[in-house]
Amino acid sequence: MIDTSKYIKVINPSDLDDIINSKVISFDIESCNADIYDKSNRILSISFSCIEGESKVVIIRDNNIELLSKVKNILENVATTKVVAARPFDESIVKEKLGIEVKGNIIDVLTMAHVIDENYTINLENVANKYTSLKNIKEVAEGKRDSLKDAEDGLLVRYNGVDSDATLRCFNALKNRYDKRLKRYYQYFVQPVQNMLSEISTNGCYINKEVLKSNELELLILQDKYEKETLSFIPEEIKEKYKSNLKLTRSIILSEYLFIHEKGLKLKPQMFTGKTKKPSLDEKHLKCFSKVPFIKSLLKYRKVGKLLKPYIFRLWESIKKDGCIYPNILLICTVTGRTVILNPSIQTYPKRGEFAKYIRQAIETTEGWLFGTRDLAQSELRIMGWLANDPTILKALKDKIDLHIKTAESLGITRQEAKAINFGFIYAQSAKGFKIYAKNEYDIDFSMEESENYRDTFFNTYPRLLPYHSKLISETRKNGYSESPLGRRRHLPDIKLGLDGRRLGKEEFMKRISAERQAINSPIQSFSSDLGLIAMMLFNKEIKERGLSEHIKILWFIHDDIMFRAKKEYIIEAHEILRDCLSTKAPEYIKKYFDITVGYPIESEGKVGKNWSEMKSISI
DNA sequence: GGGGCCAGGTTTTACG
DNA sequence: CGTAAAACCT
Known part of the structure; x- marks a missing residue:
């Protein structure tokens, strides 16, 4: 049982004296719901430790003015460190x-x-x-929380x-687990x-x-x-047979019509699903x-439906009273440090195809x-x-030779094919993976021998990649x-499977080689993301220092693409500042605080547009 | 002895 | 209610 006897309701402002005199405090808010911009939402209580x-x-x-002013004093005191759970x-x-x-x-214990x-x-x-x-800790709610x-x-x-x-106890426990290197990562990357x-x-x-x-409306029609x-x-x-619930989304109906039923199409399935080995119904x-x-007709029906439900209908739900969306950017979500954007989930919005423009x-x-976007050119390839x-x-x-063209020339294939090969x-x-991949993406049948040849040529063209992979593993x-x-850090315990000489079953073997690929991917993907975020942080700093906060507003970051909006007369300046943050200020920052010299040119490409459908490249 | 969708995500729908 | 499959992103 949790001892709640020292969780005390504040009656007089003086009850908070120990809080105001502390160097480190934690605080937590209870509100009616989780939507900050909901007008009917309000704060119920605030707790300090x-x-x-x-x-x-x-x-x-209770709206006690005297207490509220004391709360204000505590929270606005620059001298105290505030510990919370789940910023911001x-x-x-x-x-x-x-x-x-x-x-x-402000420190977040979950981070x-x-x-x-x-x-x-x-x-x-x-x-x-x-x-x-x-x-x-949920015990204290006595099983009920909705009211x-x-x-x-x-x-x-x-x-x-x-x-x-x-929150306070977590902070005290966690800070002792930080070694020098983690502390540096936290202090100079995570926190800022x-x-x-x-x-x-x-x-x-x-x-x-x-x-x-x-x-x-157009899409509904x-x-x-x-x-x-x-x-x-x-x-x-x-x-x-299915009249009780006849829907094109039901796999059983589609399968029966396409592959099984006498009166159906009697097609011969060629691809099967991963776990259940049923004929695949994917695009x-x-x-x-x-x-x-x-x-043809089914695929169009699916495309339109996909656009409506997760994108258009959900977008409506995210629009606040003022007509704006306030997407939630999560820094602590993925295992590699990539950010995730929610409400709405704009990082999955369609970009190509005839329907992308609708959203x-x-x-x-x-x-x-105007909107501006800047994306890092071939970030992960360069880092590798x-x-x-x-x-x-x-x-x-x-x-200044394009890396995809370089691969295309070496392997005698198109740039588009080379792109896929590079990333693979x-x-x-x-x-073998490449063989399947080439079949899926390009419908090209390579023999096992041809696939091996491509792989060999690739690694001969880039001779330091395989030794580097081995080193990472x-x-x-x-x-x-x-x-x-x-x-x-990315913890990959499965990478040790079989090292004791024990013979592995298929499943365990797959776990190990999967961990090996993750060990290769993680530092690259992580650094790419961190670099973009550092540049974004420096961009924000620069905007403030130049007094441009009312003219340039950073919006979000999608893996290698920073999006902002700026008043027309500031759009060029914004792009110039951001370009310099990416290519110069970010590596300077990394040198200064991490003592690492970024050994490749960081380049970025800018776009401008009135809406997110018609972004045009600019030469800055 | 060889195995093997490059990696990282969100959201929806159907189904047992 | 958890899992699988599908469709979207970098």
């Missing part, structure tokens, strides 16, 4: 609902935990269970109190980037609802048309029969503003060439984790 096992909980819904929620909601700007160093071990679900309860003696709004003070105090207590992400989280992006509505058209091909016998396989009118047109700037010290890649970069082989794809085996140049 400065000693493990104790919490001071201020009930905000607490600081953002305090700013939005109470107008209080949290100042001083601290993720940097130590990226392989498990991060939430306060898990972290507390793993690192502290405070177990199962905190009307909960009696006692429950609110316990519920809120345990969170700030757990998280501060930047918190700052830009309030830079909304306008959505043109008229455009969205009319595109949606198309969807209806394709559905009727597709269904009309299916014979009555099959329709009758790739269906395209093998692209002459069949039913399949991207609605993401539009307001009058007088640098870290492997591969003479061919480094020379091509020096001579730099992360140690096998000849052996280092990861030794340490149990791979490490990026800046010090981000």
Whole structure:
């Protein structure tokens, strides 16, 4: 049982004196819901801890002015370090609902935990269970959490109190687990980037609802048309059999019509699903029969449906009262340090194909503003060439020869094919993997021998890649984790399977070679992402220092692409600043704080546009 | 003895 | 309710 006897409701401002006098405090907010920009949402209480096992909980819904001013003093005191769980929620909601700007160093214990071990679900309860003696903190809610709004003070105090207590205990436990290298990664990468992400989280992006509505209507009409058209091909016998729930999304109906039923198409399946070995129904396989009118129609129906449900309908849900979206950028989510964007999940928005414009047109700037994007040119290939010290890649970069063209020339294939080969082989794809890949992507049948030849030619062209792969694998085996140049770690226990000489079963063997490829990919992918984020952080800093905060607003980062909006008259300047942050300031920062010289030219390409559908390249 | 979709994600739907 | 498959992104 959790001892909640020292979680105390604050009555007088003086009850908070120990908090205001502490160097390190934790705090936690309870609100009606998780949506900061929801007008009906409000803060219920705020809890502080400065000693493990104790919490001071201020009930905000009582609206005690005297207490609120004390809370403001605490949160705005630059001299105290504030520890929270899950930035930037607490600081953002305090700013939005109470107008209080949290100042001083803000540290997120969930981030601290993720940097130590990226392989498990991060939430306060898990972290507390793993690192502290405070177990199962959800217990204090007595199994109910949905009605905190009307909960009696006692429950609110316990519920809120345990969170700030757990947060403080996690902080104390986790800081002892940081060695020098992790500390450096945290201090000079994680912390400043998280501060930047918190700052830009309030830079909304306008959505043109008229455009969205009319595109949606157009798609709904198309969807209806394709559905009727597709269904009309299916014979009555099959329709009758499934009449209780006749839908084109049901695999059983499609399979029966395509492959099985006497009155159906009787097609011979060529590709099968991974786990269950059923005839595949995905686009790739269906395209093998692209002459069949039913399949053409079905694929269109699917495309339109895909655009409507996850993209257009979900986008509506993300638009706030002011007509803007405020996407949530997560820094601690993926095992390699790539960011994830949610609400809406814009990093998956279609970019190519005839339907992409239906969603991207609605993401539009307001009058007088323009979007700018800048993406890192061939980021991961360049990083691989640098870290492997591969003479061919480094020379091509020096001579400004496109790396995909270089591969295309060496292997006697097109640039597009070379692109796929580059991305496959730099992360140690096998000849057999390549054979399957070439079949899937280009419908080219290579013999095993031809595939092996391509692989051999590739690695002869870039001779330092294989030795570098071996080095990464052996280092990861030794340490149990791979490490990026800046010090981000990826724990890969499976890489040690079979090293004791034990014969491995197929499954275990697959786990091991998968871990080996991950060991090769992780440091590269991680560094690429970190570099972009450092540049973004420096861009943000530069914007503030030049007094341009009202004219340039950073929006988000999609793996190698930074997106911002700027007033028309500042768009050129914004691009110039960001370009310099990427190619010059970021490597300077990395040299200064990590003592690493980035050994390849960092180049980026800029685009500008009124909406996200029609972005045009610019020569800056 | 050889095995093998390059890696990292989100969201939706159907199904047992 | 968890898993698999599908479709979208870098």
